[in-house]
Every structure is written in structure tokens, then in C-alpha cells.
Amino acid sequence: ARIRVESSIYSDVGDTCATNFSILNPGVTLSSPDGGETFAIGRSETIRFLRVQVAAVNVYLNRNYPSGSWEQIASNLASDSLVWTATGPASTLCRVKVVNASNATQLDQSSANFSILQPSISLLTPILGDTLAIGLANQILISRNAAAAGSVRLDVNTNYPSGAWQSLGTSIGNEFYWNPPAPPSTNARLRIVHQNFSAVGDTLEFNIPIDYAS
Numbered sequence: 001a002r003i004r005v006e007s008s009i010y011s012d013v014g015d016t017c018a019t020n021f022s023i024l025n026p027g028v029t030l031s032s033p034d035g036g037e038t039f040a041i042g043r044s045e046t047i048r049f050l051r052v053q054v055a056a057v058n059v060y061l062n063r064n065y066p067s068g069s070w071e072q073i074a075s076n077l078a079s080d081s082l083v084w085t086a087t088g089p090a091s092t093l094c095r096v097k098v099v100n101a102s103n104a105t106q107l108d109q110s111s112a113n114f115s116i117l118q119p120s121i122s123l124l125t126p127i128l129g130d131t132l133a134i135g136l137a138n139q140i141l142i143s144r145n146a147a148a149a150g151s152v153r154l155d156v157n158t159n160y161p162s163g164a165w166q167s168l169g170t171s172i173g174n175e176f177y178w179n180p181p182a183p184p185s186t187n188a189r190l191r192i193v194h195q196n197f198s199a200v201g202d203t204l205e206f207n208i209p210i211d212y213a214s
Contacts, residue, residue: 002019026053027054027108028052029049034112035111035112038116038145039115043085046082047084055078056101057100059096059097060098062096062097065113077101090116090117090118091115091116094114095110095112096114120147121192121200123202124142134210134211135212137179152201153170154169154178155168156180157188158210160189160207186207188209189203189206
């Protein structure tokens, strides 16, 4: 919408708003999560909504929509967002509801389910029986769920278990390429660690030989 003001005497004298503005009904509107998102347990997640002539809202979470119960995660919130550290249990059937704190008939909720998951990452390669070739770019693959998005670090221990762990770099993707230096080793291990969740990671359960390419 826009407003225009004109002189009742001079038809060429007037002004119009330079930009559009909105005319909204009083109430609350939830913008996110609105379906399809993934919240990571232990990470600060933002719930966003709009209040129109509403002083404060209560925010609720249902982990098993539609049959589950609604748990209150914030009350009398006088802002248009909530930063919430996601907690378990994990679920793929979650919805959020925002309710006017003084008028429960004014509310809005997620249009579809979203997920709250425990971040998880694992090493896919190398596998038992593989050898990492000195002087060659060896591909190392990882797997992760949607809650584990972000940077991960790959470490190597070339004399497991007594040796020290060394970082081989970080990636936001699902693959690394490592060119092992000499000398060869028969008891090397790799591990992957999430940069934002230090307790989330994976370590090979077996030793990997490092040797010259045959």
C-alpha cells in the first residue's frame, strides 16, 4: 500500500510515499521454522515470527505432531525472534507454535514438519584392507546428517595409539584429498571431528597402512 496527499486547491501540489508499506490484521505470523528445516541438538537455532499489535507471545514445540503434546519453550517474549538451544529427544515430526500471550486465539504454527536431530558424522573411506599411497592424492570420504552441516576437521595419527594426532585440514564438504608423506606406516588411523560440536566425530576402528604406491 501507499499513501498520497494532494492539495484541494492546487492539483499539481502533492506527494506520494516513496515505498510500499503493509496493512496487516492484528496477530502473530510464524516465518520459521515453517517446514523442512533441521535443527541440531546443542546448537543455537533462531525461531522467527511477526507480531502485529501483540505485546508478547508464548512459544511452544511439538516433537510428535499432530498427536504429541506442546511443550512451552518461551513465555512473554516481546520480540520477533527466539534464539533457542535445541534439545533432545530427536524427532522428524516437529512443529513450532507462537501464541499471543494475552489472547490464545491469535496464533500461528509451522505449516509442515521440521527435524531436530543429533549431529552425526562418520568416515566412509578408507575401508579395512585399503592402503594410503605415499605421493598420491588419496580420497577420503565422510558421511553426515543434515544436523552436522558446517566445517569438519580431518586428523591423522601415523603411530596409533602412542603417536600424536595431526590436523590434515578442514572442509564443509564430504571429501578430503590427502597426499601422505614418507615414511611408511603400518599403524596409521584417521579421525573426523566437527568444528562446532567437539563431541561429534568418528575414528577408524582399524589401522590403515601408509606405503609407497606399487
